[in-house]
Amino acid sequence: MEVIKTRTIMTKSDLGNRWFGIDYHMNLYKGCPFGCIYCDSRCETYHIESFDKVRIKENALEILEEELKSKQRKGVVSFGTLSDPYNPEEEKLELTRKALQLILKYGFGVSIDTKSDLILRDLDLLKEISQSNSVIIKISITTYEDDLARKIEPNVISSTRRFEVLEELRKNGIYAGVLMTPVLPFLTDTEENILNMISKSKQVDAKFIYTKMGMTLRTNQREYYYNALDILYPGLKEDYKAVYGSKHICNTLHFRHLMELFLKRCSEAHILTDMDAIIKDYKKEIPQNEQMSLF
Numbered sequence: 001m002e003v004i005k006t007r008t009i010m011t012k013s014d015l016g017n018r019w020f021g022i023d024y025h026m027n028l029y030k031g032c033p034f035g036c037i038y039c040d041s042r043c044e045t046y047h048i049e050s051f052d053k054v055r056i057k058e059n060a061l062e063i064l065e066e067e068l069k070s071k072q073r074k075g076v077v078s079f080g081t082l083s084d085p086y087n088p089e090e091e092k093l094e095l096t097r098k099a100l101q102l103i104l105k106y107g108f109g110v111s112i113d114t115k116s117d118l119i120l121r122d123l124d125l126l127k128e129i130s131q132s133n134s135v136i137i138k139i140s141i142t143t144y145e146d147d148l149a150r151k152i153e154p155n156v157i158s159s160t161r162r163f164e165v166l167e168e169l170r171k172n173g174i175y176a177g178v179l180m181t182p183v184l185p186f187l188t189d190t191e192e193n194i195l196n197m198i199s200k201s202k203q204v205d206a207k208f209i210y211t212k213m214g215m216t217l218r219t220n221q222r223e224y225y226y227n228a229l230d231i232l233y234p235g236l237k238e239d240y241k242a243v244y245g246s247k248h249i250c251n252t253l254h255f256r257h258l259m260e261l262f263l264k265r266c267s268e269a270h271i272l273t274d275m276d277a278i279i280k281d282y283k284k285e286i287p288q289n290e291q292m293s294l295f
């Protein structure tokens with residue numbers, strides 16, 4: 001396991017309420033081995049070379065503890081914006097688990113994005129944090145079809161298993177829902193997929209489904225995706241090129257129709273879809289240090 005040097009772990013989020021109300025984000029690992037063909041962490045903006053290889057950051061937990069101690073404002077810390085915090089190495093390294101223990105100790109909230117069932121190992125900590133703080137778990141699922149998921153997310157557990165994970169979280173009182181991003185043009189942008197995603201989410205009591213009904217195709221990410229399409233679906237790359245050219249934001253072809261259908265069915269199922277509504281529903285006022293309240 002390669003160890004890389006770092007001086008900071010947590011950074012203040014400039015996404016704020018635009019992305020699940022997170023206040024800080026951090027990535028304990030660099031790189032992700034799950035192999036999703038569409039992953040936007042591969043784009044050049046993030047400068048992550050050899051993205052499929054997991055590396056750990058030297059003294060990550062010590063640095064994190066110092067940062068948590070010194071932050072003037074407590075808030076929600078996001079795990080896994082650029083890499084899944086429950087990659088297979090986490091099973092033995094337990095960096096994510098130990099970071100959750102620190103989050104609990106210093107009174108912060110947590111937001112986690114994952115495609116792994118390893119998150120269930122940490123149910124005890126998530127339950128404890130959520131007693132006094134904000135917890136939101138986003139299980140990333142792009143298709144209800146296990147066969148399709150196996151192709152586009154080759155090293156990830158099945159979609160069926162991911163819905164089971166979500167069900168287990170909800171049964172334990174954890175605020176959790178589905179991150180349905182991306183929606184891939186020509187592959188997952190069907191009424192059938194959208195409707196099944198909603199009905200399966202409803203069955204497992206998901207609090208929300210969040211989607212932008214499209215995908216990004218940025219430099220490096222696009223090349224990786226097109227190479228994968230050439231292997232999995234020869235000829236499909238040409239359809240993308242014809243429709244999207246060099247665009248970075250690629251909405252599905254039937255965006256308006258699918259979005260209207262999605263919003264209507266989610267509303268009928270009492271599943272939240274709006275970012276502001278999700279934040280209002282899950283985010284608690286986080287108690288600040290007593291010292292801070294004097295000012």
Ligand code: SF4
Pocket residue numbers: 032033034035036038039040041082083084115
């Ligand atoms: S799990 Fe997330 S970070 Fe990892 S490859 Fe898939 S999309 Fe990228």
